[in-house]
Amino acid sequence: MFMQGKQIYVKSVEESDVEALLKLEKDNRDFFQRFTGLREESFYTHQGQLERIRKAIEASKADQGYVYVIGLQDTGATIGEIMLTEVVRGNLQSCWIGYFLDQDHNGKGYMTEAVQLIVKFAFQELKFHRIEAGVMPHNLGSIQVLLKAGFHKEGIARKNVKINGTWEDHQTLAILNEADEEASSLIQRYNPSVIAPPIGPYTHVTKVARGAELLVFSGQVGTDREGNLPADMEEQVENTLANIQRVLAAEAMSADHIVKINIWAVQEIDWDHFDRVWEKFHQGKAPSMTMAYVPALAIPSLQVEIEVWAAKG
Template identity: 50%
Template structure:
């Protein structure tokens, strides 16, 4: 568990499957605006258990790091945050992605979760760089990243297919401040 002032993040376990399914089902419409459309099979308990199990495996293998975002005072699951496409070797890079319950937006939770993951990535995983891609009209998500220290690098044109449409993404990144060379 990585604790912040208002929230904490931790890897999900099988006992979280019910809450994860609730989070995904209640926020399906908004999550799918910024991600791929998911089949109805995704929204089953069986699929969420498989998803959690797979996330645990990829974390042990150092390929991906997936966390739930929980409120400190009631342990409610309000989102997920991930470091994925982790590349070692000369790049030491990962991509960050997150989803937050629509009712929890605007309270600083996403920014706090991003900061916790950045700290983990730079100080525990010793990554050099974290990237994010945000659809240009998703101003709130860009603000989250900028408040966490990310800087804009440019537009990646038609690079992610979302709901059947190739969408442009604003590329943002943050560099580990401890890496001087």
């Protein structure tokens, strides 16, 4: 398997990758060790990596697990690994995803792109229904990678993995294959394989079933329930999403009924803050969305306005 992204590529591991993987593991030994179980010294040898690769290839042939190498498009350098493990077929059709990225290449969007590519391949080619991930709660960067790739939080698994001799809690996240949803579902969200995955937490396409009732909410703004408008941009964003939730609830609807969201802002959004409140709003099922900056809104004190299209039976 070989999948090409914008900045990186992902391919199935081969014996010819042994030296590149050995270098990756040795260069990042202390960094990777913070997130995995204790490893024997033999792991950091040519023979140890070769045996690991051979086992991965056999597991792939047996549909028991899959290991992939992440490389840079421009140089071909190996910068990471991503794997699908704990494969269960039958009525579950599930697996777990894990990954490691060279410390010097963290924070550049490479792993988000790699996860998106692997999820696409796992759903379309390997026919998984559900992919799960476990991340230590303090590993916020990894959690953010998964959220941007479309995963949603499901809860905390207490003391479930021994890391460096200590049983650690893990945040459980998962993503479902939307193609497995019933055809009769009122609203179907999906990302077509003919274009690249979304660059953020949203869905490219939303399909509404015939006969549904369409509701369009006028642009919601950041006033509180008494009509007061805070000066702070972050407070306006939070109030706006809260107002949308109230309007939806009044119509016996939720974020699951949203067809499209359009957001206009007059100043640059703090994306770290927005991503947090946005994920809380849609609970891992990000709708189609357009975000734009404009010179001004109707009232000078307004800094953000959000329009919602929703549908129900």
